[in-house]
Amino acid sequence: MSRAARAERLGPYFEVQLRFAARMAVLTGLSLGEAAYQHTNLCRRFGQGIPIMTAPTEAWLTFVERLEATGSMADQVALCQAMFRDAVDEALPLAGQEGFGCFAFEAPKAGAVKIHFNNRDTDEAGGPLASAKIERRRDELAAMMRRIAEKHPDATHIAGRSWLYNLEAYRRLFPPPYVATRALAPGPVHLTGTSSWGQMIDSREAIRADVRDAFLANLDGLDPDAPWTAFPFRVLAVQAPLATFARFYAV
Template sequence: MDLSPTFFELQFLFAESIVRVSHLNFEEALLDFTNLYMQFPIDRSFDPTHPVWQAYLTGLRQAPERAMWTYTFYQHKRELHSPYPYGCFHYSYLPEENTIRYHFANADMSGSGPLSKERMPVRLQELKMMFAKIKKQYGDIPTVRGNSWLYNIDAYRRLFPVQYTQAMKVVDGEFQYMSLWGQFLQRDGRVHRHLADAFLSCLQKSKTIEGLASCFPYQVLSPQSPIALFYEFYEV
């Protein structure tokens, strides 16, 4: 997905709102309350002194159009990912937690919505293949954990065992991740205008960081369960 300048501008406006209600300056707010650092990409340290981040800020200070400068910098630095091995999904194993984390991205080229009823059999087959591989490699020991705004959507939840999504924790402080910001994006990387407009209207009225956080249409939710539920659900 190719992100748009409008998506970056939306994050700039959120950062400006953070500055208004906090002690942070604009560049600190960009680092702590937007997804920009992760998009260039650098790493997950969020080190304000990292040379790539500093190069970005230097250009931003001089740029006549901040969103276009950010888009250009992003295009230059972004990594073009190879297709996910399981269609719209891939996974990682966290040994320190003995946990499987899986990730979703729209790699559906059919022209239909990736979470539409028409494409649900394809998504389920992708997940079946993925969990068959996980079972072969890790057996019955790991747990499975998700982390995304997408769990607010029935079309996403129906891809997983019902027991898995019955009790989900709300995850706060995800301002630096696409697990929160992804809710504003259409399939082509453009911004959902009606969501963005409602979000910006809410920001203007909010006077605390907590109030600004509540302006996001959806919260980030995190389900977790034993992996045996998935093996049974996908019949692997």
């Protein structure tokens, strides 16, 4: 799909993030641009880096200037779509991560290996979590576990944080003892990536209207000190010993 077609499809996704940023601006005194930078993933969607790791680029600052000078939501969304059309996709896996298909991991810190998931397998057979692709995803996880064991003998356990652990289609890829540990992730939960925002769109980047509508209904009571609590699917944290994964994937 062309970037122009993707930009058109992502319009509602940009809009819900703009509405959230506008609400955060009202509640916190931040400018709209500052709220968008700190509490949406628009910066990353536009290929302008990761806010908590990099300073705003000139392209982002120019975008913000135009955004704040634009009155209507329709025009703001159109500006986002134009920005997206001219951008390039974020390179995955991110720097400091090693990828295995839809999954990636970071080097361990204090024995904990953080794992990540990206939508890199949507086709005519469905999205990356389709039933027909279960073994493909498990094979990727098995290969990743072998790599972790070989490259990082200091690794002791696997840790994850994502809204996806709310879904059985995702949980079924992992050892039951791992997903059984799921609990609400302690704050703060950063909102510049997809660990929360990913729930707004499906694997083909179309808006999930039910999730969007539930989220927007929560904005009247939004807690500016814990904005991540407005999302219908909260980020869950999970972890289990590396040995649990070795047994489950027979590696």
